[in-house]
Amino acid sequence: MSNQTDTPSTVKVWDPLVRIFHWSLVVTFFLAFITEDDWMDLHVQAGYAVALLIGFRLVWGVIGTRYARFSQFVKAPSAVFKYLGQMLSLKVPHYLGHNPAAAAMIVSLIVSIIMVSFTGMAIIAAQGQGPLAGTLFAGFNPEWMEEIHEFFANFTLLLVILHVAGVVVSSLLEGENLVRAMINGRKKYHSDGVDQ
Amino acid sequence: MNKQISLWTGGLLLGAILASSVSGIARAVAAGGLQHTSIFVSTTQAEKSVPAGLYASECGSCHMAYPAQLLTPSGWTVLMRGLQDHFGENAELDSASQEDITQYLVQISSQQTGHYRKLGNPPQDSAVRVTEWPAFKRTHAEIPARLLENNDKVKSFSQCGACHQQAEKGWFDEDHVRIPGVARLDR
Numbered sequence: 357m358s359n360q361t362d363t364p365s366t367v368k369v370w371d372p373l374v375r376i377f378h379w380s381l382v383v384t385f386f387l388a389f390i391t392e393d394d395w396m397d398l399h400v401q402a403g404y405a406v407a408l409l410i411g412f413r414l415v416w417g418v419i420g421t422r423y424a425r426f427s428q429f430v431k432a433p434s435a436v437f438k439y440l441g442q443m444l445s446l447k448v449p450h451y452l453g454h455n456p457a458a459a460a461m462i463v464s465l466i467v468s469i470i471m472v473s474f475t476g477m478a479i480i481a482a483q484g485q486g487p488l489a490g491t492l493f494a495g496f497n498p499e500w501m502e503e504i505h506e507f508f509a510n511f512t513l514l515l516v517i518l519h520v521a522g523v524v525v526s527s528l529l530e531g532e533n534l535v536r537a538m539i540n541g542r543k544k545y546h547s548d549g550v551d552q
Numbered sequence: 553m554n555k556q557i558s559l560w561t562g563g564l565l566l567g568a569i570l571a572s573s574v575s576g577i578a579r580a581v582a583a584g585g586l587q588h589t590s591i592f593v594s595t596t597q598a599e600k601s602v603p604a605g606l607y608a609s610e611c612g613s614c615h616m617a618y619p620a621q622l623l624t625p626s627g628w629t630v631l632m633r634g635l636q637d638h639f640g641e642n643a644e645l646d647s648a649s650q651e652d653i654t655q656y657l658v659q660i661s662s663q664q665t666g667h668y669r670k671l672g673n674p675p676q677d678s679a680v681r682v683t684e685w686p687a688f689k690r691t692h693a694e695i696p697a698r699l700l701e702n703n704d705k706v707k708s709f710s711q712c713g714a715c716h717q718q719a720e721k722g723w724f725d726e727d728h729v730r731i732p733g734v735a736r737l738d739r
Contacts, residue, residue: 361709371559372563373559373562373563373566376566376575377566377571380570383571387577395580397580397583398577398580398581400580401573401576401577401579401580402574402577404573404576405569405576405577408569408572408573409569409573410563411569412562412566415562415565416562416565416566419558419561419562420558420562421555421558421559445611499686499687501692508627
C-alpha cells in the first residue's frame with residue numbers, strides 16, 4: 357500500500373538462477389579459454405561445465421520465470437536494428453527485461469558457445485573420449501573441428517567484449533548500473549516501460 | 553508451470569550442473585591439471601623405466617629421442633624392424649636392445665591417443681615419417697623449407713628439437729619455438 361506513494365524504486369527482474377547461471381558461465385568460459393592447449397584435462401572439464409550451463413539456460417528460457425523466458429525478450433531482427441538506431445540517437449525506450457539488442461546478443465552468445473561446445477566434444481570423440489564418442493560425430497575430421505572450435509572460441513570472446521560494451525552503453529543511457537542488476541536481480545522501475 | 557515448481561526444478565537442475573562441474577574441475581586440478589601438460593599426456597612409470605633410458609641412450613645418441621607418442625604402435629614396429637636401413641643409415645642394434653626398445657615405444661604410444669588431438673591422423677597407420685602427416689604439413693606450412701634446409705643449425709624438418717626447444721619433453725606449442733638464427737614465433 358505505502359509503496360504506491362513512495363518514489364518508484366526497484367523491482368525484482370532477474371531470478372537467482374539466471375544470475376547464478378550468468379556468473380558461473382563467466383567463470384567457466386574464461387577458465388576454458390585460458391587453459392586451452394596447455395591444461396587439457398582442466399580445459400575439457402571447464403568446457404563440459406560451459407556446455408551444461410548453456411543446456412540449463414535453454415531449459416530455463418522455456419520453463420523459467422517471466423524475464424528469463426526467450427519468448428519474453430527475443431525479438432525479430434527488424435526490432436533489433438530499430439533499437440540499435442535508437443541507441444545511436446541516445447534515446448531508447450525502457451525495457452524492464454532484456455532490450456532487443458541485448459536479446460540478440462544473448463542468442464548470438466548461446467549459438468556461438470554451442471558451436472564451441474559441440475566441436476570441442478567432436479574433437480575428443482575422434483579419440484574415443486567424451487559424450488560424443490562412438491557417435492557419428494566421432495567420424496568428423498578432428499582438424500576441421502579444431503579450426504571451427506578455435507574460430508568460435510575467439511568469436512565468443514569478441515561477443516563477450518561487445519556484450520560488456522553494450523552493458524556499459526546501456527547503463528549510461530538508462531542511468532542504471534546493469535552489472536549490479538545482474539548481481540542483486542533488481543532494476544529501476546519505469547512507469548513507461550514497454551515490456552511489463 | 554507454477555512458479556514455485558519451476559524454480560525448484562530449475563534450481564535442482566542448475567545445482568546438479570554446478571556440483572558436477574565443480575567436482576570435475578576439482579578432479580582435473582587434483583590430477584595435476586595445473587601443471588603445464590604437453591599435448592602428449594605423459595610421465596608414467598614406464599617413461600622412467602630401464603627401456604626408456606635405453607631408448608634415450610641408444611637412439612638419442614644420434615638424434616633426438618622422439619617422444620613415443622609421435623608415431624602409432626604399428627609405426628614404431630615397422631620402424632624398429634627396419635633399423636638396418638634407417639632413413640638411409642644403418643642403425644642396427646643388438647636384438648635384445650631392439651626388442652626392449654620396441655616394446656617400450658609400442659607400450660607408450662598405445663597408452664593414449666592424445667596426440668591425435670594435435671597431429672590429426674597419420675596418412676596410414678604404420679607411417680614412420682611424422683613430417684608426412686597432414687597435420688604436420690599444415691602446421692608447418694608457414695615455414696619455408698629453405699629456412700631450415702639451408703640452416704646449419706637445423707638442416708631438416710625432422711630435427712624437431714632444433715626449433716622446438718622443449719620437444720623432448722613433448723611440448724610443441726608455438727611459445728617454445730625458436731628457429732635458430734631466424735626468429736621467435738611468439739613475438
